Amino acid sequence: MEFLQILDSDIRPGGLIEWIPAAPGGLGAWHRDPRGTSHNHEQHLRSAHDYRRATRREGGREAWLGLAVEFDQQIDFPAVQGALLAWINRHEVLRTHVRLDGPDVARYTTDPGTVLLRRSRIGWYHDPRLLIEQIAGSFDRATTPMHWPAYRFATVARAGSFTLFFAADHSLVDGYSLVNAQYELRELYQAARERRPAALPPTGSYVDFSSSERTAADAADDRHPAVAVWREFLGGADRLPPFGILPAPPTGAGPPPAQHSHTTLLLDDDATRALTDRATALGGSLIGALLAVAALVYHRHGGCRFTTLMPRHTRHHVEFHGALGWFVALAPISVDVSDDPDFALALERTMVSLDRAREGASLPMLRLAELIGIPPEPKFVVSFMDTRGVPGAVEADAGAAVALRSHTYADDEVYVWFNRTPGGLRLHSRFPAGGDGPGEAGLAAFLNEFAHLLASIAAGG
CATH class of the missing domain: 3.30.559.10 (Chloramphenicol acetyltransferase-like domain)
Incomplete structure (x- = not known):
């Protein structure tokens, strides 16, 4: 879809x-x-x-x-x-x-x-x-x-x-x-x-x-496990990607232009299954593989620690599986690539970070901001959804339905969505348009290199 x-x-x-x-x-x-x-x-x-x-x-x-x-x-x-x-x-x-x-x-x-x-x-x-x-x-x-x-x-x-x-x-x-x-x-x-x-x-x-989540979150204090995870995350380096995604800050008084977007089918279903099998054999998962490959490419562009925020759904009880609502928490992801690890080691570190991130996502961002002063607006976000289990997923993926989003004018946000669908693995992104820096060209180079490395690993390289 x-x-x-x-x-x-x-x-x-x-x-x-x-x-x-x-x-x-x-x-x-x-x-x-x-x-x-x-x-x-x-x-x-x-x-x-x-x-x-x-x-x-x-x-x-x-x-x-x-x-x-x-x-x-x-x-x-x-x-x-x-x-x-x-x-x-x-x-x-x-x-x-x-x-x-x-x-x-x-x-x-x-x-x-x-x-x-x-x-x-x-x-x-x-x-x-x-x-x-x-x-x-x-x-x-x-x-x-x-x-x-x-x-x-x-x-x-x-x-x-x-x-x-x-x-x-x-x-x-x-x-x-x-x-x-x-x-x-x-x-x-x-x-x-x-x-x-x-x-x-x-x-x-x-x-x-919302009511039950609010009550539980308001009762939490700075001894909550999520607080320790976020403090560790905020103490790391490279909290914004340095590979030319973000343009120079605007100098005019007017609003920034609408963000550009990019969408592509990264891997077909067979290749996505191959990538998942390889990641599983190494003790990982598909989302772990995606983040590990992103971290490796990030290192090639000069980064030492790949950090991003990842939305995680909070539909943990069956009664909310089909409900409309904003069932999302943000998890902090951090992967050390300073020693130029191979894919297996990067995947291992990513899975450790994903495990820790579950605790980090157990409190909403606004409550964490009240406790430890986290900036409330995320700037670099990587999302993953697997829609294959939803009724009508095959028909929707063939064009019977399309999810839509509004255009965005932010000049300091980069969002990347990975969607695992019956047809394979899709990538969608939005990012600042223009600017005095590399901007769009930097992100395009990163995403192209990411796609090539991902396909290589899926094929056994």
């Missing part, structure tokens, strides 16, 4: 309709919800308010995640509406809102069946670029975490087919939410067309998870 910046995606022209959630009476009709807000959500919300004060810009911060699901059949508008309302009723995170109240946060929630959908016909588009820009702009404006709803749906219909779009602020969804959602939305639509119950298992609420 591809994970594309929306401006890089391929959307076929057609008739655009936006489906906008609404609640009669507004938030004044909702009940005050005593359940706690996750640290992730609070940190994200406060950052959004800081951004608005600094830029005086309304709308989202281009911090949304989304989905495009293809249907090879004539659109059935009542079925679309029925499916979307059933999905909103299924996932409580789409029926709750958190707002700042001075130093505190306040949550408001509404019951299933109280949210309506307003259909807005935008028009027919013949030019795909204009269509993409319209959808992207609408999603940018609609997905601010400061207002409800921080999400929106759209459909693009044409003769014999249509595409269903969804976008939500990051506080409501994560990567696994999207790969689960593509199957859920398809099943809910077919169930609505056939007037039958959807064949979906029950799912838990991210709001419940």
